[in-house]
Amino acid sequence: MAEMSIAEALRQAIREEMQRDPRVFCVGEDIGITGGFGGAFTVTLGLADEFGHERILDTPISEIGIAGLAVGSAMAGLRPIADVQYGDFLFCMMDQLANQAAKMTYMSGGTVKVPMVMRAPVGSTRRGAQHAQSLEAFFTHVPGLKVVAPSTAYDAKGLLKSAVRDDNPVIVFEHKLLYGSKGPRSEAGSVSPIGEVPEEEYLVPIGKGITRREGSDVTIVGKLLTVYRALAAAEKLAQDGIQAEVIDPRTLVPLDKELILESVCKTGRLVIVEEDNLTGGWAADVAAIVAEEAFFWLDAPIKRVSAPDTPAPFAPVMEEFYVPSEERVIEAVKALF
Amino acid sequence: MATEVLVPPLGQTVDTVTLVAWYKAEGETVAQGESLFAIETDKATLDIEAPASGVLRGVTAQPGDEIKVLSPIALIAAPDEAAEGPRPPAHPCSADSDTPPAPRPDRTTEKRGRGDGRGRIFISPRARRLAEEHSIPLEALEATGPEGAIIERDVRAYLDAHAGPSITPVARRMADGAGLDWRGLTGSGPGGRVTRDDVVQALEKAPKAAAVVTAPAEINEAIESIPLRSVRAVIAERMLRSATDAAQVTLTAEADATALVKLRDQLAQDGVNASYNDLFLYILGRALTEHPLLNASLEGDTIKVWQRIHIGLAVDTERGLLVPVVRNVDRKRLLQLSEETLSLVDRARAGQCTPDELSGGTFTLTNLGMFGIDAFTPLINLPECAVLGVGRIKRQPVMVGDEVVGREMVWLSLTFDHRLVDGGPAARFLQRVVQLVERTHLLMA
Numbered sequence: 177m178a179e180m181s182i183a184e185a186l187r188q189a190i191r192e193e194m195q196r197d198p199r200v201f202c203v204g205e206d207i208g209i210t211g212g213f214g215g216a217f218t219v220t221l222g223l224a225d226e227f228g229h230e231r232i233l234d235t236p237i238s239e240i241g242i243a244g245l246a247v248g249s250a251m252a253g254l255r256p257i258a259d260v261q262y263g264d265f266l267f268c269m270m271d272q273l274a275n276q277a278a279k280m281t282y283m284s285g286g287t288v289k290v291p292m293v294m295r296a297p298v299g300s301t302r303r304g305a306q307h308a309q310s311l312e313a314f315f316t317h318v319p320g321l322k323v324v325a326p327s328t329a330y331d332a333k334g335l336l337k338s339a340v341r342d343d344n345p346v347i348v349f350e351h352k353l354l355y356g357s358k359g360p361r362s363e364a365g366s367v368s369p370i371g372e373v374p375e376e377e378y379l380v381p382i383g384k385g386i387t388r389r390e391g392s393d394v395t396i397v398g399k400l401l402t403v404y405r406a407l408a409a410a411e412k413l414a415q416d417g418i419q420a421e422v423i424d425p426r427t428l429v430p431l432d433k434e435l436i437l438e439s440v441c442k443t444g445r446l447v448i449v450e451e452d453n454l455t456g457g458w459a460a461d462v463a464a465i466v467a468e469e470a471f472f473w474l475d476a477p478i479k480r481v482s483a484p485d486t487p488a489p490f491a492p493v494m495e496e497f498y499v500p501s502e503e504r505v506i507e508a509v510k511a512l513f
Numbered sequence: 514m515a516t517e518v519l520v521p522p523l524g525q526t527v528d529t530v531t532l533v534a535w536y537k538a539e540g541e542t543v544a545q546g547e548s549l550f551a552i553e554t555d556k557a558t559l560d561i562e563a564p565a566s567g568v569l570r571g572v573t574a575q576p577g578d579e580i581k582v583l584s585p586i587a588l589i590a591a592p593d594e595a596a597e598g599p600r601p602p603a604h605p606c607s608a609d610s611d612t613p614p615a616p617r618p619d620r621t622t623e624k625r626g627r628g629d630g631r632g633r634i635f636i637s638p639r640a641r642r643l644a645e646e647h648s649i650p651l652e653a654l655e656a657t658g659p660e661g662a663i664i665e666r667d668v669r670a671y672l673d674a675h676a677g678p679s680i681t682p683v684a685r686r687m688a689d690g691a692g693l694d695w696r697g698l699t700g701s702g703p704g705g706r707v708t709r710d711d712v713v714q715a716l717e718k719a720p721k722a723a724a725v726v727t728a729p730a731e732i733n734e735a736i737e738s739i740p741l742r743s744v745r746a747v748i749a750e751r752m753l754r755s756a757t758d759a760a761q762v763t764l765t766a767e768a769d770a771t772a773l774v775k776l777r778d779q780l781a782q783d784g785v786n787a788s789y790n791d792l793f794l795y796i797l798g799r800a801l802t803e804h805p806l807l808n809a810s811l812e813g814d815t816i817k818v819w820q821r822i823h824i825g826l827a828v829d830t831e832r833g834l835l836v837p838v839v840r841n842v843d844r845k846r847l848l849q850l851s852e853e854t855l856s857l858v859d860r861a862r863a864g865q866c867t868p869d870e871l872s873g874g875t876f877t878l879t880n881l882g883m884f885g886i887d888a889f890t891p892l893i894n895l896p897e898c899a900v901l902g903v904g905r906i907k908r909q910p911v912m913v914g915d916e917v918v919g920r921e922m923v924w925l926s927l928t929f930d931h932r933l934v935d936g937g938p939a940a941r942f943l944q945r946v947v948q949l950v951e952r953t954h955l956l957m958a
Contacts, residue, residue: 444639444665475639475665476658512659 180373181356185329186219186295189336190257192377194227197255200340201231203242204259204295208232216261217297217350218357239265243272243294247345250292251280255340262307263296263349266314277345278320289343293336299351299401299451300488300499301363308488308495310452312399315347316428316461322346322382323428327354327403329371331426334380342382349428351400367404385432387439391421394445394509397436397462399425402449402481402500409505418509428458436462437470444475445512449500454482476512481505516565518587520552520580524868527554531743532578532586536560537569543589552580555747556835556871558864565589575633636663643668680707686734687712693719744833755892760931763890764940768947770906770923776953780847790826790880791851793903796949798822798843799956801876804942806934808875810896816933825874825894826854828861835861836894838874882906888924898933901946902926923950 180188193200206212207220208229214221224232235242239260246258260266266273273294280288300308315323322344326332332350339346353366388403389410398406403424410420421439425432440446446466448459459480466478481500489495520530533551537543549563567589574586634651636644640663644651651663654671658664680688680695684707688695691712698715700707741749755761773792780787787795801808801822809818822843825836837857839850860866877894882905891902904924911920925946929939949955 444637472638472642475637476662 177372177374179370180329180333181358181370182326182329182332182350183218183355183357185333185373186336186350187214187221187223188373189333189340190220190223191226193255193257193337193340194223194231197340199253200255200257201227201233201249202257202259203233203235203245205235205237205242205261207259208234213361215259216361217352217355218361219295219350219355220259239268240272243269243277246292246294247272247277247280247290250277250290250345251288255291255293257293257295257336257340260294260296262303263298263311264306264309266294266296266311266347269294273315273321273345273347274318278318281344282320290345291340291343292345293339293348294345295336295348295350297350297352297355299353300483300495301352301365302490302492302495304490305487310349310400310450310483312349312428312450313452313456313458313461316431316458320345321429323349324382324426325349325351325399325428326380326426327351327398327400327424328369329356329373331380331386333373334378335382335426338379338382341379346382349400353401354404367401369404380426383427383430383432385423385425385427385435387421387435388424389420389422391419391443393419393443394447394512395421395423395436395439395443396447396449396505396509397423397425397459398449399428399458400451402451405500405502405505406447406449408502409509412502412506413509416510418513420509431462431465433465433469436466440466440470441473444473445509446474446478447481447505447508447512448478449481449505451483451499453485454480455485457482479508479512481508515570515588515590516567517585518549518564518569518589519585520582521561522582523554523559524872526872527582527868529579529581530554532574532576532580533558534576535569535572537563539569539572541569542592543567543569550586553743553864554868555744556868557866558832559867563589567591634663635661637665640665640668644671647672679705681709684709684712687716691716744835748833751895752892755895759893759895761890761893761928762931762936762939763926763928764936764943765888765924765926766943766947768923768925768950769911769920770950771921772953773923773950774906774921785848785851787847787851788854789882789903789906790878791847791854793878793880793901794824794826794839794842794850794854795847796946796956797824797876797878797901798845800942800945800949802843803945804938806938807899807929807942809898809933810875811898811930811933812896819875821875823873823875825877825897826857827877827879828858830862830864832864835866835871836874836877837861837866837870838872840873876900878903882923888926891926891928893928893930897930899927899929899939899942902928925950 190202202220202223204215207215208224220232242258246256249256277290277292280290298310312323312325315321322342324335324339324346326335336348339348353363354369356366356370389407391410396406396410403422406422410422413420421443423436423439448462450457450459452458459482463478463480481504483498483500489498530552533553535550536548543549543563543566545563545566547563548560551558551560569587570590571588574580580586636651637658643665644654649668649671654663654667656663657667681702685695687709693712693715695707695712698707698711701711702708777787777792805818808822809816821841823838823840824842825838828835828837839853839857842850857870874894874897876897877900879891879900880903881889882903885905887904889902891900893900906921906923908919909922910917911922925943927939927943
């Protein structure tokens with residue numbers, strides 16, 4: 177089995193799917209240009225040499241154009257993997273994604289399918305407020321879209337392959353600090369979750385979460401980068417005798433509610449960690465689900481650890497304060513005992 | 514400036530009241546004069562009006578709480594008045610967002626756990642569930658959780674501390690009934706469980722307790738445990754005092770009520786609807802005027818013979834016996850008595866009588882005729898001197914001259930306190946009542 181970064185795992189997923197199915201193609205800005213990075217974070221690096229510029233399609237800087245092309249070609253029978261350089265630019269694509277992609281199957285009574293994938297890097301990485309947002313909650317709120325958020329190389333490959341094969345539009349959120357990209361695209365403060373990725377064919381099913389660490393005293397739910405914050409916090413908490421269970425839902429829509437509820441029923445405590453702003457966030461929704469469905473199993477209030485309700489700051493020291501830290505997770509957990 | 518909501522004073526005899534309900538929730542807007550909450554005294558349930566307009570805040574009393582009169586139980590604040598003076602921000606769920614939160618307990622020195630000091634216990638849903646599964650009273654739990662709440666580990670700690678031999682339910686009832694501490698027993702059942710036989714054996718060894726043991730089939734359990742409080746507590750206290758403190762003698766006499774029945778029918782035909790109670794009140798008004806010694810009370814070592822005649826009417830209500838008082842009975846026309854009685858009885862049954870309407874009687878009338886009771890020995894409503902019990906009016910064969918004729922007969926039972934009055938005057942009074950029942954035209958005289 178090969179050791180791979182998430183960027184490499186995603187690249188392999190795309191390669192395998194493009195080899196398997198001629199309808200699969202990539203579209204985005206600077207994803208195939210000779211001498212380029214292979215997209216903003218090297219995911220498509222070298223694929224243009226293998227598959228040609230017809231299937232690794234560079235576009236002008238027009239996000240709504242990329243999204244429109246993806247929706248239209250998917251409706252017409254292709255299986256596009258669209259790429260946006262920063263998740264923040266998904267706002268430019270909102271009409272295509274929320275009004276068109278998400279609604280077509282419903283409005284056509286199931287006769288029209290939109291089997292597109294929209295890949296989007298998120299997370300605050302010293303690029304300022306317009307290149308830092310975590311937009312997952314905007315999309316978990318739109319019925320008709322599936323939303324995945326892989327945090328390991330194994331899941332990145334398996335989930336992207338499942339996304340390509342899904343007949344629904346799937347938004348794939350990738351965290352900039354988790355790509356493990358090398359060279360000029362390596363990120364300061366990267367977690368580099370390099371992991372073993374099977375060379376052979378495998379899929380990670382959409383809608384199945386995973387327990388990253390078992391524990392009996394508190395459930396910590398994280399996604400993307402905050403899974404690692406939660407795991408680091410759990411190690412420290414263990415030294416204080418608190419056994420934290422860390423859950424990574426991997427898919428946000430449809431959410432593996434059962435996994436979270438079962439864990440909370442075991443531990444009686446829940447802390448949700450996410451990088452998005454607090455208000456109206458995904459963490460709020462998880463908290464509501466647990467309050468509704470596992471209230472009588474709770475032994476303490478549900479806590480959210482998230483970014484404050486401000487744009488992401490540009491100054492590194494302030495950004496460090498802004499993104500939920502391991503220490504904040506520990507503090508939140510300890511307040512429940 | 515917030516206005517305090519006080520429990521109003523309710524006459525001289527009321528010290529504490531029970532809060533029945535809030536009509537407004539914390540944070541709700543209320544207008545001055547609107548019903549704000551209901552209280553129950555030993556005699557009545559009353560709606561209390563809001564003393565000011567504004568927003569209800571700082572509620573400190575919950576339904577069921579017993580509260581001293583004149584104590585503050587909430588505030589009415591101006592709508593835009595977040596709180597008086599500078600206050601730290603309160604937790605949005607805190608029961609009294611208008612009073613400063615209690616200092617956060619230091620968990621190393623303080624075990625709060627009994628809630629916010631106002632009867633609320635903070636306990637996690639998980640802990641509550643576990644406590645309920647094991648029938649553990651929440652008051653018994655010590656809180657070590659966040660924000661002074663009882664959490665699962667506190668319930669587990671209680672369970673560990675109270676772990677002992679298990680016992681079968683039957684054995685437990687027997688042991689508890691005999692006052693036997695079964696925790697010290699060695700169980701012979703599966704897993705060392707204490708069984709019925711173990712308890713029987715233990716009780717046989719303890720000869721004193723053995724007499725208490727009864728076969729399990731005879732063990733009775735209360736289907737309901739009703740705390741003796743409010744109206745019931747007052748009845749219990751008064752009746753016992755009446756039975757033990759007064760020298761009660763009951764005289765009975767049978768009266769021929771044929772004329773009274775006829776009078777009532779005639780009145781009804783002419784549009785005056787009076788009950789037998791109304792007629793007896795009317796008769797008592799006249800008879801007591803002539804026999805003032807029966808319209809008296811014993812207060813300390815003084816017999817007070819009253820000028821005014823206020824007759825209490827025993828009313829059977831859902832909440833228990835209530836005795837609303839009809840005032841100045843001797844000065845009122847029958848129709849007036851009838852209207853007043855009707856309204857008093859209705860309000861007594863609805864729990865709406867004021868404390869003043871339920872006190873100040875000088876004599877009591879009680880009527881069990883509607884239940885088919887012929888004669889009984891009513892208890893005096895102390896400190897009054899006497900009570901008249903009226904039985905059912907029943908058509909009976911009676912000798913009139915040498916002939917047997919059908920007459921409407923009624924038994925009258927007069928209980929009097931022999932400390933205040935002797936048998937002679939009491940008998941003469943009853944005789945006069947009988948006469949007025951039999952010869953109703955004398956009411957005109």
